[in-house]
Amino acid sequence: MAVEHVPSEPLEALLSRLADGVVAGPDDLMGIGECLNVIERIEAHENTPDTWKEDLEAVKRLFRGIILEESSDPSADWEKIRDVLKNFAGNGHPGSGSASQALPAEPQAAVQQQAACPLGVSGEETHADPPASEEVRLEDAELIKDFIEEAKEHLASIELNIMSLEADPKDKEAINAVFRPFHSIKGVAGFLNLRSIHHLSHEVENLLDEARSGAIDVTDAVIDVVLRAVDILKVLLQELEAALGCGEAKLSAGLVENFLRSLKAFDPAQPSVGVRTEKPPKVGEILVQKGLVEPEAVEQAVEEAKERGKKIGEVLVEDGVLSAQDVAIALREQRRFQENTASVRVDTVKLDNLVDMVGELVIAQSMVLQNPEVQAIKDQKFQKDSVQLRRITAELQRISMSLRMVPIKSTFQKLIRLVRDLSKKSGKDVRLDMRGEETEIDRNMVEEIYEPLVHMIRNAVDHGLETPEERKAIGKDPCGTIFLSAEQKGGNIIIELRDDGRGLDARKIRAKAVERGLIGPDDVLEERALFDLIFHPGFSTKDQVTDVSGRGVGMDVVRRSVEELRGKLEVSSVPGHGTRFELKLPLTMAIIDGMVICVGPERYVVPTVALRESLRPSREAYLTVHGSEEMIKVRNQLMPLIRLHKMFGVTPRYTDPWDALILVVNEDQKSYGLLADEIIGRQEVVIKSLGAGLRHVKGLSGGAILGDGKVALILDVKGIVSGYEEGGHHGYDRQRRVA
């Protein structure tokens, strides 16, 4: 049952078309083209005997040689072709192989009789000691200027297009878009006699051509090579531009030679060219890390990839384990890692040192400028110069800080998948609405906030959102929404996580807290304090353990990890309308927003995030329990009084609380009053780690150099409180019930 497509032309008609002198001569490419088309149709014709094939192939080969000007004797070849074609057309078929004898079975050694190619593109002659620089006489300055401008634009487009290529290495159009600029630059460089540029773009073009034809895959290594070539081209263009006025340019041909040498030894399957100390993570590792796929699945895919000769990402996508999008994200991440290694991969310790030193520079500067003798200088130029100095150091500080900042995007993106999975597992429709992914955050923190966010989102899906039926029944959109946003506000990053679920149930929380003995049955708590109880260790109101949020990890762990980042986590909720968590993080771990206080001759910095309020108590607010335990009553709340001077062994100015100052801090659901002499002011300080001698002192987290050059110690509230509790004092739980 053959399917008839097009009524096929009779073979005889095709043959006679061949003979009708369709080709006027070897210069008549259009005729040759027509002839080749007819030959191909004859070849494909069902009535064509197999014995003709050889002759037809031979004719095609000869034509090809003529077309490409590779034939050593075009007119002789032309004669041969004519004979064969005549033979075909004359009696309907070539006389029993007679033509074959006239034809060579293989093309004659094709002599490259190229048109004059001043550059020797095929380039075998460049081996003998290349010059380190190429001297170029710039004849047509205006044309070269145009070329530089346009080439730059095209190079910029390469960098853009590489992105989409990364996302999909098989994207033909993307490969082409990267290929094209090299091709164009090469073409023009050929005319302008810019040898180095021509040579470089030619080689990269060849590499990309192989990628286009599918001969090689666009691996990360290939992308590396392309990006390096772009960099070198930029350098060459710059050199060219700089020399425009002088009529002669020296181009760094050595740079190109080095590159081309490494290109020769280049294996696209290799993870990278050149020396790299640290290997980029494997795609599989990234996928596992993101929780997109189980480690076992990756192992299996690796095996299969080997067997099938494919990449692991391809295998995962083909087997329907992952979407191509997921793999692309992982690839991009891997790529980003490599980019870092290629350009700004710096040991974070060095980066921290830099930030530290810049911080000290700022302080040293203010010490100098605040020196009374310096301030007495009336010289106007000095005034102007010191303003300039301040401006530069401030900018330097800003830049050095920004070196450690990365967009929060990568963390957010991992959560998309999480929500999708949770939604499937729990049978609840969930939409994730994200904003502010571009917000930048200290790279030390970006990893740390992932886990807390995962927990909160799990809780939101499991506890917060209702089932679609429940939602429909109360007139809500059956699809629940989780809203995640990040923004920079002042010196903080605010991450908001909100759901439109049922909200926190104050009644249930209270019952649970009483049952767990966290509060007394008759305790009066503000709603806020009640909600805050969910951060208490082990607290959970959900009756049954579910697959989604599981058991064990509670919100207490989440709050603790946020606090370890010197952040703050707060919750608010409207019954029936949802729950909102606000995560407030410092912009960076290197700087702390602190309150400088003074105890005796010493100065300390209390992180403002830990500080609730400060006040001078009345005599009546001070009391002792059991004759020894000092308590202070703040707004009807009784809290232990911790004497900082005792803790650090200094002599204070005031020993009576009503003369001194109380700093109220919160730690682990409890409040404490820290006794200090006075508050000096609020200040941002650069945290410096303490020397070996002080590192293990409880209650201190670091040191800072203040504006006047003196050192202040930074208090670690958690350490102070635990030091106090371990010192034989009783906990706060009991005390609160007294209140």
Added chain:
Amino acid sequence: MKVLVVDDFATMRRIVKNILRELDFKDIVEAENGAAAVKILESQDIDLIVSDWNMPKMTGLELLKWVRANDKTKDLPFLMVTAEAQKENVVEAVKAKVSNYIVKPFTAAVMAEKLAKILPQN
């Protein structure tokens, strides 16, 4: 005689134009890709097309196919500009009835030689 020069790289168009001027072609219009060339071909009377191969949106080969399939333009001399590395493609172009091709970089003399082969003699 009106020539249409098609190339996505402006500098390249300029180079081709300079060479054509040297050969005494004064009336030259430009297009930055095949699609733009089609618009010009539809609205103006062109006598010769000199087109690059690799362009975004519509390649030289696609343009050639359009030209040959269109009554108004099917007999126009079409000179394809190609690079040494892309010579293999030329057979493709020949099958699509390109008039001739020229390999970059070329001199005015080579261009003249090619044009002599494809332009109507008079």
